[in-house]
Amino acid sequence: MNTVSKSNELMQLLNGENIHHQLSVPQLVEKILQRNEGILTSSGAVRAKTGKYTGRSPQDKFIVEEASSKDKIEWGKVNQPISEESFDRLYGKVLDYLQQKEELFVFNGYAGADRKHRLPIQVINELAWHNLFAHQLFIRPEDGELSGHNPEFTIVSAPHFKADPAVDGTHSETFIIVSFEKRIVLIGGTEYAGEMKKSIFSVMNYVLPESDILSMHCSANVGLEGDVALFFGLSGTGKTTLSADPNRRLIGDDEHGWSPNGVFNIEGGCYAKCIGLTREKEPQIFDAIRFGSVLENVVVDDDTRASDYEDASMTENTRAAYPLQAMENIVDPSVAGHPNTIVFLTADAFGVLPPISKLTKEQAMYHFLSGYTSKLAGTERGITSPEATFSTCFGSPFLPLPAIRYAEMLGKKIDEHNAQVYLVNTGWTGGEYGVGSRMKLSYTRSMVQAALEGELTHVETKTDEIFGLHIPHHVPGVPDEVLQPKKTWMNEDAYESKAKELAYKFNENFKKFSMMTGEIETKGGPLV
The missing domain is CATH 3.90.228.20 (Phosphoenolpyruvate Carboxykinase; domain 3)
Structure with missing residues (x-):
């Protein structure tokens, strides 16, 4: 399949009668409950389960080997190549699969809070709760912006579509593939929503340095005098705890760019770990989990619908997704010096x-x-x-x-x-x-x-x-x-x-x- 025919197929998909464009949070929550994709918890958040994949699948992540980008990529275990032919064939199958669905959900927004350097993105989802996740994690357009929105990267997410490794060139039924030339992120075989978030971060780690902007996996906050601090650290080092300072305003908790103008958040939301969460230890996160938030794999009491953040029976990697605006003491918009x-x-x-x-x-x-x-x-x-x-x-x-x-x-x-x-x-x-x-x-x-x-x-x-x-x-x-x-x-x-x-x-x-x-x-x- 060539690029032109694929583009036509994508446009055909987007113009289909089964597409819901830019649904509001209440509309998405209604869809999630109607479609039995999740339940409503006592805090008002939606709880969804991701099945057997409760975290990222790094062995199933690929970058398409294309003439325009192959000499720039550091190929290896992290950046595994896949051929254009394999990508095109799998992409065509996924689009055909999605065409048959009764409902699909589309979100248009941005990555990057700095208007000079933001990336217009589009997310096409098989699942309504994934679209709510995208709505909360990426930057939402303001009134009037959608008319001029022209996505430069599109996520096509079909978690219930499973690849055939022998035919499709993947390692398993799961695949997360980025084509920098066709500007597509193709995801299938996994319901773990974090793959969408991290795929766009990977895209920004490719795009931003081309404009002399350092992309960074860190949290950031700003003091009363306007002084900016960055916190880098792997899981368990205290990054979230130490950057959530009541005397400083949060710019963002995970992904940032450092441009000639200063620091900006790449995201519009937070994707916080929930295991062991209490209001006493992390009040900002605890209170941000309310209507419109998405809980992943959190155990919920059948009767009271209360979340049990101590229970790791589904996974240690329980998560909450919510917009930055659900927190107090933030920088809005998420840009600083x-x-x-x-x-x-x-x-x-x-x-x-x-x-x-x-x-x-x-x-x-x-x-x-x-x-x-x-x-x-x-x-x-x-x-x-x-x-x-x-x-x-x-x-x-x-x-x-x-x-x-x-x-x-x-x-x-x-x-x-x-x-x-x-x-x-x-x-x-x-x-x-x-x-x-x-x-x-x-x-x-x-x-x-x-x-x-x-x-x-x-x-x-x-x-x-x-x-x-x-x-x-x-x-x-x-x-x-x-x-x-x-x-x-x-x-x-x-x-x-x-x-x-x-x-x-x-x-x-x-x-x-x-x-x-x-x-x-x-x-x-x-x-x-």
Whole structure:
């Protein structure tokens, strides 16, 4: 099938009698309940189940190998190629499948809160609750904008359509395929709504750098004086907790661009983890889950329809999707100036990284490329002791371009805007996991607050002899001895052995970048 005939088929689909364009939230909720796609909970949110796929399917994600983009993509396990022929054939099957459906749902909106750099998108859904998800997660058009809306990327989502790997060139029944040339994201075989969100993020990670905009997997907030902070960190590092500061307004919790004008949110909503959620711990998230929100795989009481956020019987990865406007203390629209402070969060279960350290530009680029944290025993099958895990740029599953390109853009922007960068360890102190204890949240909050308020910009520091990090001698509200990891261990020899073990893992992981990074490794990495 050629591009022209496919385009005609898409237009035919969009003009069909079974299409519902731009339904409102109440209309979508009515459709969800009528079609038995979900239930209404006591908070007013819709709860849907995603079946056997309760998370992303990274092995089933592909990029079409096309002349216009193939030399730009960093091909590998993350960015798997699929042929144009396989894509065209599968795309045609999906469109034919959707033509037969009694109802389809279309959302038109944007990715990117900065009007100068936003991407017009379109989402075509087989399921009404997926369309409600898209409505809440992406940026909704304002009155009058739809008349001039011309989508530059279209998601075609058919979760009940299953691929035939032997015929379609996929690895399983599930597929998430991006064609940068045809500007299509094709999703099938999975009901996990997060695939739509992350597919558009991957698209933005390809599109934005072409305009000299750094795309980032981070949260962002702004202080009373207009100072902007970015928080990078993998799951379990405290990114959501630390960026939700009552004294600062939230720009966004997950995806951002850094343009010549400043920072902007890529999304119009939040996709928060729900497991263990309580009003006491995270009141903003808890209270945002109301009418119009979507709950994924949350256990709900049959009689009261109350959500049980402690119950992980369906999955640990329970989620809530809601618009940013459901939260208080936000920046609206989600744009702000250039970052003053950048925080890299890690939960070091080896207990050897300082609780806070200042980074040079080269160290910032090194730790950005490394994206380190720890997986703990019991979190995944087969993990019996803490394991170092590295996710390039704190978001390797979503980066189509070579990682060094994002790191070089970060280094350039740090120089241009004199941003202060800190590595904050929210993990263990006084010993590794099982021996030491988790860093007190009150200490971490004090350290982050001192960094954000500029109190650490010119303080005296000590250079860590193994990692080369610059550790402040004093931070208000934190005992001085806590700042030096070696002093918190009972046995200094045990500390040095464990620290060198982690430094070795950093060095081994960084070998894949050594041919590209020059002095980033020599100036930014461990000293041993």
